[in-house]
Amino acid sequence: MKIMGLDVGSKTIGVAVSDELGWTAQGITTINWDENDIESADSQLTEILNEHNIVKVVVGLPKNMNGTIGERGEACMKFAEHIEERFNLETVLWDERLTTMAAERVLLEADVSRKKRKKVIDKMAAMMILQGYLDQK
DSSP states (O other), X not given: OEEEEEXXXXXXXXXXXXXXXXXXEEEEEEEEXXXXXXXXXXXXXXXXXXXXXXXXXXXXXXXXXXXXXXXXXXXXXXXXXXXXXXXXXXXXXXXXXXXXXXXXXXXXXXTOOHHHHHHHHHHHHHHHHHXXXXXXX
């Protein structure tokens, strides 16, 4: 029983998957997609869902610092609804405030080059979203 975590951006989706016991999150990949075509990531998501036998999806919900939900948050909520309808999976919206900045800080401290950071930041943010959810359980 694995859980998938998603960091949904306007151009990319970071993907992480838990271990079988739901203790740890591992960054898997970053999917390039077109936010204006909500189904543009479906084929890649289908492969990951099938390969890892996913039973639940945690979608990062970017709230404003005052707790309100802005345009980006609305887009993530819409994507979570799409996941539920398209794949018949339970989705959980998880407050992801500061996860991308935290991921960036970790990569900076590890002295990862700007070019390499750009390639892994989204899947690392997805991993932090999923790990936060798993730790809370």
